[in-house]
Amino acid sequence: MITTLLIGILAPLVLGPALLLISPKLKSNLGWLALFIPLISILAIVKVGLSVYSNHVINAMTLSMDWVPSLGINFSFLVDGVSLFFGLVVSIMGLLVVLYSKYYLHETVQDNGRFYCYLMLFMSAMLGTVFANNLIVLLVFWEFTGITSFLLIGFSHEKKDSRRGALMAFITTGFTGLLLLAGLILLTILFETSDFSKIVSLIGNNSLATIFSASQLPYLKAAMALILIGAFGKSAQFPFQYWLPNAMAAPTPVSAYLHSAAMVKLGIFLTVRMYPVFKTLSGWNETLLWVGFITMTIGGIFSFLSNDLKGILAYTTVSQLGFLIGFYGLGTLGLEHDFFQILNHVFYKGSLFMVAGIIIHSIGTKDIRKIGGLASVMPLTAITATIAGLSMAGIPGTMGFVSKEIMVSKVLELVTVNGGGIYWLFPACLFISAMCLIATSLRFIYHCFYRKIQDSTLSIHKPKLMFQLPPFMLSLGALFLGLFPETGGHLLNQLNSGIHHVSPSHLAIFHGINEPLLFGLSIITTGFILFAVAQAVNWRFTGIPKSLLFETHFLSLISGIKLLGKEIGEKLHVDKQQNYLTIIISFFVIAFWYLGFNTILSTVLPIFNLDYLEQDTLHFIHLIAGSLLAISSICIIAARRTISKFISLSVTGFLVGFYFMLYKAPDLALTQMLIEAAALALVLILFSKMPKTLNKPIESVDYLSSGFKLIISIGFGAMMTSLILVSTLPSSFKHMGKYFIDNTLSLAKGSNAVNTILVDFRGFDTMGEITVLVVATLGILGMLATKNKKIGASDD
Amino acid sequence: MLLFSSIIIGIMFTVAIYLILENRLLPVLFGFGLLTHAANLAILTMSKNPIGKVAPIIKSGVTNYVDPLPQALILTAIVIGFGVTAFLVVLIYRLYTASGTTRIVTLFNEEISTK
Numbered sequence: 001m002i003t004t005l006l007i008g009i010l011a012p013l014v015l016g017p018a019l020l021l022i023s024p025k026l027k028s029n030l031g032w033l034a035l036f037i038p039l040i041s042i043l044a045i046v047k048v049g050l051s052v053y054s055n056h057v058i059n060a061m062t063l064s065m066d067w068v069p070s071l072g073i074n075f076s077f078l079v080d081g082v083s084l085f086f087g088l089v090v091s092i093m094g095l096l097v098v099l100y101s102k103y104y105l106h107e108t109v110q111d112n113g114r115f116y117c118y119l120m121l122f123m124s125a126m127l128g129t130v131f132a133n134n135l136i137v138l139l140v141f142w143e144f145t146g147i148t149s150f151l152l153i154g155f156s157h158e159k160k161d162s163r164r165g166a167l168m169a170f171i172t173t174g175f176t177g178l179l180l181l182a183g184l185i186l187l188t189i190l191f192e193t194s195d196f197s198k199i200v201s202l203i204g205n206n207s208l209a210t211i212f213s214a215s216q217l218p219y220l221k222a223a224m225a226l227i228l229i230g231a232f233g234k235s236a237q238f239p240f241q242y243w244l245p246n247a248m249a250a251p252t253p254v255s256a257y258l259h260s261a262a263m264v265k266l267g268i269f270l271t272v273r274m275y276p277v278f279k280t281l282s283g284w285n286e287t288l289l290w291v292g293f294i295t296m297t298i299g300g301i302f303s304f305l306s307n308d309l310k311g312i313l314a315y316t317t318v319s320q321l322g323f324l325i326g327f328y329g330l331g332t333l334g335l336e337h338d339f340f341q342i343l344n345h346v347f348y349k350g351s352l353f354m355v356a357g358i359i360i361h362s363i364g365t366k367d368i369r370k371i372g373g374l375a376s377v378m379p380l381t382a383i384t385a386t387i388a389g390l391s392m393a394g395i396p397g398t399m400g401f402v403s404k405e406i407m408v409s410k411v412l413e414l415v416t417v418n419g420g421g422i423y424w425l426f427p428a429c430l431f432i433s434a435m436c437l438i439a440t441s442l443r444f445i446y447h448c449f450y451r452k453i454q455d456s457t458l459s460i461h462k463p464k465l466m467f468q469l470p471p472f473m474l475s476l477g478a479l480f481l482g483l484f485p486e487t488g489g490h491l492l493n494q495l496n497s498g499i500h501h502v503s504p505s506h507l508a509i510f511h512g513i514n515e516p517l518l519f520g521l522s523i524i525t526t527g528f529i530l531f532a533v534a535q536a537v538n539w540r541f542t543g544i545p546k547s548l549l550f551e552t553h554f555l556s557l558i559s560g561i562k563l564l565g566k567e568i569g570e571k572l573h574v575d576k577q578q579n580y581l582t583i584i585i586s587f588f589v590i591a592f593w594y595l596g597f598n599t600i601l602s603t604v605l606p607i608f609n610l611d612y613l614e615q616d617t618l619h620f621i622h623l624i625a626g627s628l629l630a631i632s633s634i635c636i637i638a639a640r641r642t643i644s645k646f647i648s649l650s651v652t653g654f655l656v657g658f659y660f661m662l663y664k665a666p667d668l669a670l671t672q673m674l675i676e677a678a679a680l681a682l683v684l685i686l687f688s689k690m691p692k693t694l695n696k697p698i699e700s701v702d703y704l705s706s707g708f709k710l711i712i713s714i715g716f717g718a719m720m721t722s723l724i725l726v727s728t729l730p731s732s733f734k735h736m737g738k739y740f741i742d743n744t745l746s747l748a749k750g751s752n753a754v755n756t757i758l759v760d761f762r763g764f765d766t767m768g769e770i771t772v773l774v775v776a777t778l779g780i781l782g783m784l785a786t787k788n789k790k791i792g793a794s795d796d
Numbered sequence: 797m798l799l800f801s802s803i804i805i806g807i808m809f810t811v812a813i814y815l816i817l818e819n820r821l822l823p824v825l826f827g828f829g830l831l832t833h834a835a836n837l838a839i840l841t842m843s844k845n846p847i848g849k850v851a852p853i854i855k856s857g858v859t860n861y862v863d864p865l866p867q868a869l870i871l872t873a874i875v876i877g878f879g880v881t882a883f884l885v886v887l888i889y890r891l892y893t894a895s896g897t898t899r900i901v902t903l904f905n906e907e908i909s910t911k
Binding site for chain 2: 581582585607608613615616617618619622623626627629630633634636637642645646649652653656659660662663664665666667668671672675678679682683686689709710712713714716717718720721723724725727728735736737740741744745751752753754757758762765766769772773776777779780783784786
């Protein structure tokens with residue numbers, strides 16, 4: 001069964017790029033071929049679904065393959081009501097969108113191979129996300145939807161709007177996706193498994209507070225908050241709602257897919273998925289309620305104020321997504337008919353987006369103020385838009401009405417259960433947004449299709465019948481479920497997955513005269529009045545105040561981050577080598593003395609007792625050699641000419657060789673002398689090649705003041721001195737040298753312990769050393785062999 | 797001897813860091829060379845006071861050898877240090893013949909202006 005499911009999920013991923021390859025041969029006929037890919041996915045999902053379906057119940061099943069077993073991460077999938085519902089919505093909607101794109105792209109987009117490829121990749125990512133059982137697998141697919149949606153939204157990448165919208169969506173969902181990652185990892189740590197089904201079975205019917213101790217609860221809350229932010233970012237909830245209207249720069253089929261059925265539903269999906277995990281945690285329902293209702297209200301009002309055809313639909317989407325999130329927040333009163341609500345939105349919003357695409361395609365403008373009288377040109381689309389629009393408005397007889405009535409009854413129940421007070425805000429929010437949505441829907445239908453032509457300069461060309469078919473099919477779905485909610489509800493309740501009521505309430509168009517009906521009717525009445533009033537003033541008030549558009553704040557935030565980076569970069573001068581060296585070294589010195597001053601004092605000062613000094617014998621010859629060493633190194637700074645500086649360095653090198661001698665290290669002394677002689681010869685030869693100007697006294701034009709440099713250097717020197725003193729304390733470490741002394745004769749057959757360490761005990765280190773020398777030699781040869789590309793000075 | 801050595805090494809480190817912070821490449825090179833010497837000596841002090849001990853060449857009847865391990869480490873370090881110094885010398889020479897300056901600021905400014 002896992003193979004079938006994997007075919008369903010991965011077929012678009014594999015076949016999508018294949019479309020790209022054959023697109024030059026097929027040109028616009030590619031759309032027909034592309035139709036088969038979602039079809040494969042649908043069939044695979046249906047087959048998997050039927051295999052777990054028996055006696056009107058879906059028995060959840062996990063399918064698993066090893067992926068990273070060492071981390072407990074399996075490539076595991078969960079087939080249950082939730083995943084089957086979302087999987088079917090995604091793939092069927094995918095099929096319709098491909099059919100629709102076939103006609104939409106026909107004339108507007110040249111490279112449709114790329115388009116179908118992105119679309120298929122996106123579909124694969126969506127299917128992977130909804131079927132994922134392992135949280136890590138879920139996140140991988142989740143992020144993949146982010147990447148592919150970026151490609152889709154920014155499809156017309158030569159337009160600035162597209163790039164901006166794509167980037168905005170990507171940054172927002174990418175950022176919240178990172179938080180989601182943190183949340184999921186936290187959840188994995190808390191439950192000690194990353195398998196969702198295992199987590200759910202661990203919880204069972206218990207409350208989280210009984211499973212976890214009080215000290216762990218804050219972590220659970222953090223995980224919940226992070227996961228919710230991830231969901232809100234993807235579903236464009238307040239305060240992330242700004243990216244959705246901007247993503248409307250995408251080609252319309254993309255909007256129809258991403259913003260009705262797919263991408264934005266992922267947040268809803270995640271909420272449903274995590275529902276059984278967090279339902280008993282305090283704060284879960286409250287967060288969903290508040291965020292959902294705030295988003296719903298903002299979306300409703302903004303859609304009422306928009307003039308852009310797709311902008312209107314974008315804000316109604318934001319509003320509807322808030323509606324859905326808020327609906328889950330009402331979950332304490334029993335989760336039921338949520339799939340009905342989601343399907344309702346998929347049907348009417350997908351249909352309306354496609355209608356908008358048809359209008360834009362045939363008239364060439366998105367400004368609703370210029371559109372009018374299209375009913376005579378495209379009667380089928382007019383019917384489609386009317387059904388879908390009325391469903392969005394929630395007029396009796398449509399799916400929207402049934403959906404809204406469920407919501408109203410739940411919200412009123414919430415108010416009664418909690419005894420009024422602040423809870424009256426929720427019905428108020430619902431009232432305002434629903435009222436705005438009604439007025440907006442009526443405007444959409446009336447202005448586009450039924451009023452007389454507004455701008456006679458626009459040429460309208462008639463869309464093909466097949467082009468109008470996919471939205472019509474969707475609106476028929478909305479009509480069917482609206483007229484027969486009982487059948488529809490019954491069908492959807494088969495997808496029960498343990499989180500829903502066992503016996504959900506009955507769905508019907510008419511329940512008798514009751515509170516929700518009256519509430520709903522009063523919304524409709526005020527909605528119509530609002531429309532009439534707006535119509536009377538000719539919608540002159542429309543346009544959203546810029547300060548309320550979060551996107552401006554978002555953009556200034558982004559540019560602020562850029563500016564901050566630039567400022568810091570300029571302040572640090574990281575493009576100048578000696579400045580960042582200064583910063584690194586001074587940080588090192590300051591950190592050392594700040595943190596270690598007391599420790600150093602308490603360990604170094606006691607050293608200076610008589611006992612220590614008595615043991616620390618010093619011969620006259622040492623004193624002479626050491627003093628010479630110090631003097632010659634100071635001479636390197638003091639000398640004015642480069643050549644004198646170099647001679648001082650060389651003298652220091654030879655003195656170091658002598659000092660090695662005093663330390664009873666004849667091998668070192670010998671090597672040091674030889675090397676020093678070689679280095680002296682090398683540099684002198686090169687100096688003779690360089691012009692005399694280089695040997696002029698160096699004038700002091702240093703960027704840093706010498707005083708500052710001196711302070712840092714002395715700090716560094718003092719640090720090294722004290723480190724040496726601390727590390728040579730009698731008890732500070734055990735000597736390994738004794739092992740080599742003892743074994744050099746018996747194991748390595750050599751009396752010189754230093755030599756045997758190099759060639760025998762640690763022979764591989766010497767190999768490494770030789771390698772370094774070879775690499776350095778090759779580098780030098782390379783540098784000397786290349787010819788000068790003249791940049792400034794003359795070539796000698 | 798330890799106290800004295802550590803102070804001398806401290807002075808060498810001071811000079812080396814001072815040179816490395818200069819804005820010409822040649823002093824940086826010299827500073828680098830000095831830093832190598834100072835680091836080698838710092839490692840050598842780990843074999844404690846050598847007075848009264850003999851070099852680690854095994855002879856019968858002798859037990860008070862100095863620690864051979866730091867010496868072996870330094871021997872490697874000297875050779876690698878030479879390799880790096882030689883590389884730096886040639887690099888600076890090439891930089892000079894290519895751009896006519898060894899002043900770092902000028903080098904970078906030129907790079908910026910040619911962008």
